[in-house]
Amino acid sequence: MDGRARRGWGLPGTGPRGLGGRARGRAVIEAVVTDFGGVLTTPLTQAFAAIQNEAGIPLDALGRALGALAERHGVNPLFELETGRLTESEFMEGLRGALRDQLGRKIEIHRFGERYFHHLQPNQELIDYMRGLRERGYRMALLTNNVREWEPLWRAMLPVDEIFELVVDSAFVGMRKPEPGIYELTLKRLGLPAPACLFLDDVELNCSAAAALGMSAVHFRHNDQAVAEVEHRLAEGGRPRPGSDQLSEPSRSQR
Template sequence: MIKAVVSDFGGVVTLPLMDAFKRAHTEIGIPIEALAKAMALVASRADEPPLWTLERGQMSEPDFIAVIAGGLSEVLGRPVDLDGYGARLMASLEPNEPLLDHYRALRARGVRLAILTNNVREWHDAWRRKIPVVDELFELIVDSGFEGTRKPEPQIYELTLSRLGLNADACAFVDDVEVNVTAARQLGMHGIHFRETSQVIAELDALFA
């Protein structure tokens, strides 16, 4: 019996993250395609992508931004200033209201709700202020930036299950990144790969029928 839904934040509780990135990059005049090239460039020079290190809280946001700005400068052939980038990105987030309404309905039926997010420690207050319903709906928030582990590493799922006090097979897991869903399934959770809101709602309804 499913007792809880563990949900990703960005791209699930919010509308697609790429939309937020595109809005932020339009404002700062840097093509979104250049960001992808810069991320690949800096990742090729490190033991692992700096984003992963950032999301574990093992790199500060200013240090990460400096690395990405350097990569963008190389890609674009001009100096790049990313001052205020995180705040601009957080301001571009929009809630996924239809899914949040469905989560509310599940909670009214006694289903427990939690968030498991790969996120940035320094952005914590900003994203929770931006979508305050998070604190109203979800009894538990596990943020990789404070835990030293990130999805799809098994430790962060195990930590979430431990804090909920539930076995894996009592939890559904919703994420828009397929590798994160695969990792959850390997631990015994009921994984749902978010592709669109109506599809996730239908899969949740089937689980709770």
Template sequence: MTEIRAIVSDFGGVLTSPLIGSFARISEDWDLPLEALGRAMQTVTERSGAHPLFELECGRITEAAFLEGLADALRDELGRDVPMHEFPDRFWAQLETNHELLEVLVALRDADYRMALLTNNVREWEPRWRSMIPVDEIFEVVVDSAFVGMRKPDPRIYELTIEQIGVPAEQCLFIDDMDVNITAARELGMAAVHFRETPQAIAEIHALLGRPAAA
């Protein structure tokens, strides 16, 4: 078994509470079916020729443009206005730091594993997510899709992260909550843990590293 020397972690949904919880709360508060949001996203895609979330997370459109496009599509879909300008504050208000997993990553950093953060994110949201965890104390490499112009599962963003961390893919352990992102990492030769819940992820991390469960 190849020795793991580096940990590459996602942020949202791994180092935070599940993202779907935030979406569900907003959906309930606004009486906004998630299916309607999905259809509105598709409408914007058809109008612009590009998926708006992908464009946002690659830094090619602004948060304001993204929200405005969705608001227009939702107005057409629902026949009423949805206050999408409130979405970022409401979304982030629901997220909590996953302190239990964060403690595991701190312990791995202290055990001399190389540490990288690889996140699909939004340029304007950087102050929000950085305020939730001590990013620079834990991670020596941070790769944010919005600043590098590509997003998971594009192999190039994994390759960039691997290059910056200076460890071969086969010696990297990747942690993410999205199956498609896990698949891409494994295709590049990385070991991977598909985060579903914290105890499961911690147990799998320890198993892959050959470390005691209480480490």
């Protein structure tokens, strides 16, 4: 990480309690809401590609299979999986059948979740940065599109409850990014207005949805770029409102 991106990492006077006066016309940012997969981990596409290679599934065949399922049921099965309306086993059963139709042969993908997370690694640099933001006084939340059965797997990858006071998991709330409702639920549980929150995600559409509600959004591309942009947005916000400069106690994060 270059020197510009490193500036402000937990240094005295750079958190919400140490910044100078509030920037005129800009809301104070009190909370940082981050995505999980692709931000606090290595890219998701790498993990999916590894599983496809292991199972001998061409990428175009997977796309056609998912498209056929969506056409058959009138809804994207991945969206149903991420909102908890499909179980992992139901999703995999449908996918295996659709792939068999596409490839003309039986496809077996056993223990998909475990294999997927085997190929997904923590982005330790960003995890450490998130911990540093909490130490500087920012409230921290995690907003993830995920799978209900995978909760133990992804939670094992990082110290969730040490860093984040709130977790909103799509599979447990029946909504997913970029639906406005899941952002609104996150804001409600934080008890903050949208302009008081910064949102970080590797999917541009998700960032656009957050920005449309008034959140300050940063599209994650790589560590240096993301940290530099987050620091710039935080510096623009200035000092938090009186009474908001105390760290909230870590707690069992909510879904």
